[in-house]
Amino acid sequence: MKIRENREMILSRLRGDVLRHIVTLKMLRLYGDAIDLRFAEDDQGWALLSLLPVRVSEFDRRTYADAEYVVMVDGTSSASKRLLLEGLPAVCLVIKTYDDPVRDFVLRRLRAKRVRSFVSLTLPRAARLEATPAGVVESEILVPGISGMLAHNGYLPSELATYFAAGARWFAVQDGGTYISAGLVFPNFDAVWEIGGLFTEPAWRRQGHARRIVTAALNHLAARNLVPRYQVRSDNTGSVRLAEGAGLREFLRMDHFLTRQG
Numbered sequence: 001m002k003i004r005e006n007r008e009m010i011l012s013r014l015r016g017d018v019l020r021h022i023v024t025l026k027m028l029r030l031y032g033d034a035i036d037l038r039f040a041e042d043d044q045g046w047a048l049l050s051l052l053p054v055r056v057s058e059f060d061r062r063t064y065a066d067a068e069y070v071v072m073v074d075g076t077s078s079a080s081k082r083l084l085l086e087g088l089p090a091v092c093l094v095i096k097t098y099d100d101p102v103r104d105f106v107l108r109r110l111r112a113k114r115v116r117s118f119v120s121l122t123l124p125r126a127a128r129l130e131a132t133p134a135g136v137v138e139s140e141i142l143v144p145g146i147s148g149m150l151a152h153n154g155y156l157p158s159e160l161a162t163y164f165a166a167g168a169r170w171f172a173v174q175d176g177g178t179y180i181s182a183g184l185v186f187p188n189f190d191a192v193w194e195i196g197g198l199f200t201e202p203a204w205r206r207q208g209h210a211r212r213i214v215t216a217a218l219n220h221l222a223a224r225n226l227v228p229r230y231q232v233r234s235d236n237t238g239s240v241r242l243a244e245g246a247g248l249r250e251f252l253r254m255d256h257f258l259t260r261q262g
Helices: 007-015 022-034 058-063 078-086 100-108 144-153 157-165 209-222 237-245
Strands: 002-004 036-042 045-053 069-075 093-097 113-122 136-139 169-175 178-189 192-200 227-233 249-258
Touching (some): 007 036, 007 045, 022 249, 036 078, 069 078, 078 100, 144 157, 144 178, 144 192, 157 178, 169 209, 178 209, 192 209, 227 237
Parallel strands (some): 192 227
Antiparallel strands (some): 036 045, 045 069, 093 249, 113 227, 113 249, 136 169
16 A cells, blocks of 8 residues: 655546545645645555645634644545544544545544534536526626625635636626625636525525526526536525525535544
8 A cells, every 4th residue: 555645646536526526626726735635545446635724724714613624535445545544643623524434434433523514416417407587687796785795604805806806706686776685606626616605685585586596507607518516504404405496416415523632
C-alpha cells in the first residue's frame, strides 16, 4: 500500500465522478493549498483523505467552533480509507461523509456523533422541465433588495461578490414592485452549478413562489448545458419536497459527524 500526494492525479481521480465528489472538489477549489491531502492506494483501488482547518471555512467556523479540522474521505478502497482514518490527529474533528464504511469507522472506532445530514439533488438526464413561469425576474447584477434576502440564508456580502464576479444570477418574484421571494445560481465546480439562497418573505410563503424560482433556475441552467445541484438539510422536508416537485432527485447524502478526541 502506497501513500503519496500528487494534486493533479488526485483531481483527475475526483473528476472521474464529479457529483459523487462534489463537496471535496468545491473545497479544493475554494481553499486549495490550505487542505492537507493524504492519498493511498492498494490492489482494491484508491482513497483520499482531505484535512481542512476549520478556521479557514466560514461555514465550519460558525457551525463547528470547537473542532480543529474538517475531514472528508473519498475513493474506492475501504482498506485504504481505514488506513488514512487511523492516522487522524487526536483532536476534535468534523467528519463529512457519504460513505458507509467511513460512517461505520467513525461511529465504532472514533465514537463520533452524527450532528447534521445534508442531501444533494440534481436533475436526471431524461427529466422534462416545466416551462419557466411567468413573472419571474432575473439578473446577473446584484442589487441591495436581493442581497438582503439572500443574507437570510447566511450568504455574506463578500461571498456574494465572489459568486457574481464568477457569473452568478439571481431570480425573484415581485409583488407591487417589492421582492417577495428570491434565489440564485452560481458556479460550484466545472459544469456543476448550485441553486441556493431560496428565501420567501413570511407573508407570501406557501404560495409556490420558491417553486417558480427553482423552475426558472433549472431552465436557465439547462439552456446552458450546466448541471444543477440543490443542497438542503435532510430534516428540511419542505425544501426537499419543493426540489422533488420541480423534478430534482437525490444523488448524495452527506452526514456530518463530530468527534471528541484529544
